[in-house]
Amino acid sequence: MGITTAFSTEEPLGGSVVLTKLEAAINWSRKYSFFLYPFATACCAMEFMAVGGPRYDLDRFGAALPRFSPRQADLLMVVGTITHKQAPILVKVYNQMTEPKWVMAFGVCAVSGGFYDNYATVQGIDTLIPVDVYIPGCPPRPEMVLDGLMKLQEKVTKEKWSDWPRGPAPVKMKC
Amino acid sequence: MSTNVTLDKLSRQFPRSVVETHTHRGDATAIVRKDEILAICRFLRDDPELAYDFMMDLTAVDYLGKEPRFEVVYHLYSLSKNQRVRIKARVPEADCTIDSIVSIWVAADWFEREVFDLYGIIFNGHPNLKRLLLYEGFEGHPLRKDYPLKKRQPLIGPLN
Amino acid sequence: MTDNKAFQAWVGTLPADKLKPKKVRKNIELSLWERVYLIEVLRGLAITSRHFFGNLVGFVVPPKGKKRKIPTVYYPEEKAVMPPAYRGRPTLVANADGTERCVACGLCEKICPAFAISIVGDERQDGSRYPGSYTLDLSRCVFCGYCEEVCPKEAIVMSEEYEGLCTTRRGDMLYTKEQLLKPVDQLQKRIDYVRRIYAKCNY
Amino acid sequence: MTDSAKNLHTEQMVINMGPSHPVTHGTVKFTVTLDGETIDDLKVDIGYLHRGFEKMCENGTWEQVMPYTDRLNYVSPLINNVGYALAVEKLFGVQAPERCQYIRVIISEMARICDHFTNIAAGAMEVGAMTVFLYFVEARDLLWDLLEELCGARVTANYVRFGGVKNDLPEGFGAKTAQAFETCRKLWVDVDKLLTKNRIFIDRMRDVGTMPAQEAIAHGFTGPCLRASGVPYDVRKAQPYLVYDQMDFEVPVGETGDNFDRYLVRMEEINQSMRIVEQALARIPRGPINLDMPALRWQSKDDTYNRIEALIFHFKTVTEGVKPPAGEIYSAVEGANGELGFYLVSDGSGKPVKCRVRPPCFPLTAAMPRMMRGRLIADIVPTFDMINMIGGECDR
């Protein structure tokens, strides 16, 4: 059923009208219907509630349907601090997610470990999984989150077939 | 000696093990020897006049450079007398053990596991003394003053 | 079910009128009619459909003063106005002639809990100090406002900027001096606010 | 187990409600051994949000610890700020001016209202009533706007300082608060109608996760969960701090200590806190909001700009941090989940030797296995929400 695998094996057909038209249409649809996996751990979860709340409605962008099963989710929103004890779980969830998947680092702790530069905190989740959008702020205002979501939407529109599938996270379990 | 009724009763009851008492900034404090901690706590809880039925907090402090190095601190609260007391027991680094008071207050279970996890003080008689906050493969006890702040032991290696 | 008479005793040390314990459980016994789920379903539907139709009508005839009844702010089109106290991205204040006010004293670098600021001081010919390089790592900054509070020269203030800070590459968040500099007239509102809240009359 | 079920060879199923499960808010792992749907044993594993708070405090000056206290109970950050500032002031043996105490009472109560809003919202959402979640998030947004106007940030306010607060109340704060409270009360009534008499909600919450008063004390319960068991212990009444003794408010007390009582106690506390804020706003005196004591509080900008001695002393206090006299104190504040205690040890230098936080939701989570044995797996949801375990506070 997955159309992606069929196309990516051939040599991409360059800018042929058929493909780009289809590609643009599919990217347009992916842009406006993210199924969210809220990997919420710390204080940013409060701001994540406010973004999903009535004032700054995440659902306007079609992205507010939280799917807690990684199989059905597209956008992994890492919301809050990731500690070393939590890191293997984050990588496992990322690997379980089905292809076209995107990762959004929500808040300074996810981007770089924030001001917890110590023995317990992972210094930025891009040391574990590839990240598409970084949102600074501790916690970021809902406007910054929607700003980040729009930046991700722009990035999605410019993607090509050959970008997918990305495959599992490039980091290996230590022991 | 202070005018605090708890400290008076305590020092009269356990003259040998109560080393010193003071009420700095209004907090009644008693420093005791660590081997009689179980009897003291049971007395504090069961004595009708004191009735300390809440174990509010249990923690440890690392005075690197002083001997004995660690100090386990108990904060108790009496609901009916509306009074607080702080019991401190000094623990040397060489013999880093103290009796567990889980048998007196059930709340102490997790507090002691956390102090063991972060300071390495062993509580004798604790039902399952395992790491609480950190993960199994973590060596060392981070809240000790000699543990470097940024010594990381990641479970899953950083990419770059 | 232990009633709390046993614990009423300790209230003795605290007069009951001061403590004013208030029982919360009195009026929750369900009448027979509520034991059948129907009444509760209808009451719930009444509330939610009141919101539903209120908001539906609220689109057509919005209440006075607002564009629509729903409190939603359509972010990219409508932007909420920030109160003067809001702490956005830290920015360096540039004097009228473009030179920065900062004299590279390093207080903000020292107080920053996230070690996000790093300054390399330098001297001009006339002996006045200025920061050769001033980098602020926005991926570490937690917007706590301490740098603005301790700066003795009013050189760094929290602007009201909160848009356009997201990036697709982590490296872009390292702001150099040029990116941080902002002319003084844009930040005058914030500088006056800082001066007012830390004025002598508050101490 | 009925006898026929005994000779049926049924094994138990071990389920791992891992940290990234909708009910565990991402920071707790339950290893549940199930027999069908009933829980035989529940092991709780926390520490997934242990960010090394104490280690960071020991490596920073006394002021740099203040932003970290925001991230302890991040649902009501201002209560942690006030608690920490009171502890350091107790270490110094000083007291903040009258107006500042009133401001601190106002912001603590507002933070408590936000905490109860968030907790009941999350509890109702996980039991299935999504609409209640959004009503209370909308109400909380209104209060966050007020706090943003006052402190500058919505969640991590970093607003309180030793011996005072960062800035004074903006003009028209009283009027805006009254307006916000009016909408909040309307939404409160909506939610009360939706949930309190709702038979489905009552069936899900009543007699679930019951904790009788005697055992609640042994387990170290404090706050709404202890009051739900019938013990009227509230630090604001038992050992009044700031100006709480001049405020007139009631302490809601439950009877059986089950989830429904906890829900009712929290709903009632929202009303009481609103009453306190209104009283405090009505009686707030004029006057300075900071203590004019350079050794405790950074001096005013007028001094540091103009007088060289003030500037030199400013440099000293900022670089080396405030120097409280050597000693140790324990100061307790009524947090949203219970008694939030700060145990500070100072040796006279600029860095704290020990900055211990007594987390109110830590013993509550420890009692989860006791409350859940023998119940159904669906009971974990309301119980875990009603004890309101906050990752930042429980794991520090």
Add this chain to the structure above:
Amino acid sequence: MIADLTETIVKILFIFSINVGFYAPILGWVERKQSALMQDRVGANRANIFNFKIIGLFHPIADAVKVLTKEDFIPEGADKFFHTLAPFLSLTPAIVTFAVIPFGGAYELWGHPVKLVIADLNVGMLFIFAFASLSTYGVVLGGWSSNNNWSLLGGLRASAQMLSYEVAMGLTLIGVFMVYGSLRLTDIGMIQENFFRWGIFMQPLGFVLFFTCAIAENKRAPFDQPEAESELVAGYFTEYSSMKFVMFWMGEFLEIVTISGIVTTLFFGAWHLPFVTDQMLVSFFAGAGPNGAALLAMLVNVVVFFAKVSFFIWLMMTIRWTLPRFRYDQVMRLGWKMLLPLALINIFITGIVLLV
């Protein structure tokens, strides 16, 4: 013969386009928009082609296309055949049951009698019950075959719940059949021509019981234990992604439409306006000639029928977002200890009323 064939094919195409083509995607949009309006927020409204937004109607299309191109994942250790079969088993009954529901009366078109129902079986309701129990297999197979603890629990809960509520549903409808004396839905529709013989007046208790059992049968709103997000991650469709996951959803939406159709037919005077009989309608449009009048009357009846169906869909959606979720054992207790006895009492009373 050819006329009958063409007529049935036209009706099938009409119903299929209305149901699967219009209602399935629109219900996804309705659920998000309606829940948004109820919760003081705005639903999805930013998907635009050449910034032409039409209040978010592009979002269901965006969802559908995106889900089509998602990686289709079968967990290892899962039983491939049943894993793929399950969504179809839960979707087809929902579509097929609409065949028996009349959406209009009987008319005379160009001398050829037209009955607006695809299959006018005289055992209409029995047909619906048969297919309703088929969808239970879809859910149970889906839960069991995905080799995942959560879906196993979800599947078990679903099977127990659907079976016990089918029993209750069957018993509640016996009262209706006793009153109308036939299982054929078109007859029931015809009898309800005059307003006072509407099902809601004849069988008020029957309506309430049936509506609750139908919601439980469809695993929605207060009875959605099988896919309770907060307890069992995503219930029986935890391991399903892309198109198969959406099939489960479409099955659920179509069952909503079918249930609304049954409720309107049995209790709310199928395709009739309150005090308007078919003859009055045809005579009202007499001006446009016999065929024109029949066509217009047919149109009015169909519109009335689907308006009533949409009202019930709105009602079900509102219930979904208002009420909290039962606990699993409470669902069972409600099903067996409350609805079943009430259904029996209902039959008993109807019996007495009919005899006296």
